[in-house]
Amino acid sequence: MKIGIVGIGLIGASLGWDLRQLGHEVIGVSRQQATCETAEQKGICDRASCDLASLEATEVIFICTPIAAILPTIERLIPHLQPQTIITDAGSVKGAIVEPATKLWLNFVGGHPMAGNSESGIAAFEKGLFVDRPYVLTPTPATVPSALTTVDELVRSLKAIVYQTTPEHHDLAVAWISHLPVMVSASLTGACLAETDPQILDLAKKFASTGFRDTSRVGAGNPEMGMMMAQYNREAVLRSLYRYRDRLDGIIDSIASKQWSEIEDLLATNQAARPDFLNSND
Numbered sequence: 001m002k003i004g005i006v007g008i009g010l011i012g013a014s015l016g017w018d019l020r021q022l023g024h025e026v027i028g029v030s031r032q033q034a035t036c037e038t039a040e041q042k043g044i045c046d047r048a049s050c051d052l053a054s055l056e057a058t059e060v061i062f063i064c065t066p067i068a069a070i071l072p073t074i075e076r077l078i079p080h081l082q083p084q085t086i087i088t089d090a091g092s093v094k095g096a097i098v099e100p101a102t103k104l105w106l107n108f109v110g111g112h113p114m115a116g117n118s119e120s121g122i123a124a125f126e127k128g129l130f131v132d133r134p135y136v137l138t139p140t141p142a143t144v145p146s147a148l149t150t151v152d153e154l155v156r157s158l159k160a161i162v163y164q165t166t167p168e169h170h171d172l173a174v175a176w177i178s179h180l181p182v183m184v185s186a187s188l189t190g191a192c193l194a195e196t197d198p199q200i201l202d203l204a205k206k207f208a209s210t211g212f213r214d215t216s217r218v219g220a221g222n223p224e225m226g227m228m229m230a231q232y233n234r235e236a237v238l239r240s241l242y243r244y245r246d247r248l249d250g251i252i253d254s255i256a257s258k259q260w261s262e263i264e265d266l267l268a269t270n271q272a273a274r275p276d277f278l279n280s281n282d
Contacts, residue, residue: 001154004029004058006073008039008048010116011090012064013125016044018158021127027054035122044125056080060150062111063089067228070097074104081105086147092174092225093232094138094167102142109151110138110167112174113160120222128159135160138167175236177277179229180244183237185219186226188212 001024005012008030016026020043028039028048036048047054055061055077063073070089077087088109091097098110114134117124135155139148155162165173195201219226230237254262 001025001060002027002058003154004055004061005045005064006030006052006055006061006077007064007066007069007090008035008044008122009064010120010122010124010126011113011129012062013039013042013044013122014115014127014129015062015064015090015113015158017042017125017127018130019154020044020046022157027058029055038122042122042125044122052077053080056082058085060086060088060154063087063091066224067091067093067097067232071100071104074101074108078105083107086150088151091232092178092229094136094170095236096232098138098140098167099142102140106142107144107147109143109147110140110170111151111155112136112138112170113155114178115160120225130155130158130160133160135162136170137162137164138170139164140167171233171236172239175233175240179233179237180240181218182221182226182229183219183241184244185216187219189216189219 003019003024004027005016006029008016008028012028016028016039020026026045028036028045029050029052030036030039030048031050033050036045036050039045039048052073061077061081063070065073070091074087081087084107086107086109087101087105088111089097089101090111090113092112094110094112098108101108101110112135113130114136115129117126135158137148137152137155152162152164192201192204195204251263251266253259254266
């Protein structure tokens, strides 16, 4: 199969590499000529350029750009495509994308690979990134069944764990386990930086170890990506933040009133529940 990838960053490059290992011909498009050259040199793409017209003969196109660029990219692609070409995306928000994208191009299938790390760009790509990781597809009543089947089969060939749900349910769930952690993590670092005693702040930086590193990691990723999560999934992110704030206020009240058993019960409940979020795909 001839497959196009627009956006050869972490996700796009990882897709390109893995799909090529499965025997597909991969054609990449990036805004940066240097990225195109790197993609060819590393074997991520058979060919790569800055020209969307190079994708005119592709059968499936993965759009792996930032969220804000997905719809404009589809609009720019349309003049170059055959009617049967399938387009899918890798954006972390689906409600703001799937319906307008389907109106632009009938053979559109919303997708979101739940894989990656805090790095970005082609240098961060990983071989086998999607193995045993969730990959969410978000069909709607307007989705063409054959297009959905094709994307589903391609994703499964990457050994990803495929889930199908609505764009709305996707955004509500992802707000909890992806977008909320980014905001909370960023707030943690921001709170530390608000320390007014420079000596204490300096000591905190020197003492920081695994606990701070693990908790602050997701908030230290690509700022543009984090901003777009908040912008394009605004209602779901606010919903999760309000509920998180309620929990945090409860912890503050328990500590202020010296209700140590309440703190212990909360921590015990969380300790027991955490594996359900981490082992559900085993």
